[in-house]
Amino acid sequence: MGKRNEDMVNYNIDYNENEGMVYSSQKMKAIVSMVENISKTDATVLLMGETGVGKEVIAKLIHRKSHRRDKRFVVINCAAIPENLIESELFGHEKGAFTGASYRKIGKFEQAQGGTVFLDEIGELPLKMQVKFLRVLQERQFERIGSLDSIDLDVRVIVATNKDLLEELEKGNFREDLYYRVNVIKIEIPPLRERKEDIIALSNVFLREFANYYNKSLKKIDLETMHILLNHQWKGNVRELKNVIERSVILAKKNEQILTINHLPIEVKIDNSFPEMRERTKISLKEYEKLLILYTLYDVKGNKSRAAEILGIRRQTLYNKMREYGIDI
Ligand SMILES: Nc1ncnc2c1ncn2[C@@H]1O[C@H](COP(=O)(O)OP(=O)(O)OP(=O)(O)O)[C@@H](O)[C@H]1O
Ligand SMILES: [Mg+2]
Known part of the structure; x- marks a missing residue:
């Protein structure tokens, strides 16, 4: 020396350094190697962790490592959208579907066709929307508001929460059927x-x-x-x-x-x-x-x-x- x-x-x-994600700990190495594996599948992923731990970073990493990498990664922050707008944000609407719908709007799911949808703060999704979201996950189909035509959906779904979803479930704020549906692969990102x-x-x-x-x-x-x-x-x-x-x-x-x-x-x-x-x-x-x-x-x-x-x-x-x-x- x-x-x-x-x-x-x-x-x-x-x-x-992996697609902009920096890590050194064994815990994060284990998560990245898990990501490498699940990126090869289309399974729904649930990301849990405190605010700012990098849930969105991991979601992007999953997308970037998957065969969907050249299609869009669309973020939906469930906490940021007013309750009365959330359905049209997610699924879009036809012109004239409701008062004020002066043009056709393509929803976030449809924008993500072929790619990945990341639903952040899933715990904040209103119960009524949870039912619709569950149907999308099960049937891989949806309709724009004001349309009877079902659209086939080809997206990878990743959801995230910094709440304890089990607790939300017990409080009646989160549907049990949806909980099991999104909890196929769970990644818990440890605090820094x-x-x-x-x-x-x-x-x-x-x-x-x-x-x-x-x-x-x-x-x-x-x-x-x-x-x-x-x-x-x-x-x-x-x-x-x-x-x-x-x-x-x-x-x-x-x-x-x-x-x-x-x-x-x-x-x-x-x-x-x-x-x-x-x-x-x-x-x-x-x-x-x-x-x-x-x-x-x-x-x-x-x-x-x-x-x-x-x-x-x-x-x-x-x-x-x-x-x-x-x-x-
Ligand atoms: N491993 C990492 N390497 C580089 N930057 C990171 C890493 N983890 C997080 N960040 C950065 O930290 C910030 C917060 O990350 P991110 O938005 O992914 O957190 P989050 O868990 O989604 O937070 P919230 O719960 O508030 O939505 C971002 O600027 C992100 O780029
Ligand atoms: Mg986030």
């Missing part, structure tokens, strides 16, 4: 705080992208700052992280090369020490070991001999574990 000074110490980790490696990978990629976009010289995130990013709870998940990095990049001066704690928005600069994190986050022994190694290396600014000494293991053992966990500092 060449000459090393503090500036050269980087916080790096192997990561994958439960896949810390992705925080490192995503932060670095977002830094590169925003530095480029805003014409800044930023090249890396210093270790102290990464420590804070790793400990943050990320209630808004990847969306929040992306936003934090963007705001930090905007704050940096044009010629600054290193993103430091000074650039971070105040709400992120909260002090959560390592033991406290253990209280809050349920992680496995292996993940804990990986994090402990990461933190120790970070504390000693990448000095392997010093880290091995603190951890009470031989240098070679440390190297082996770093290789095993994909740590490259």
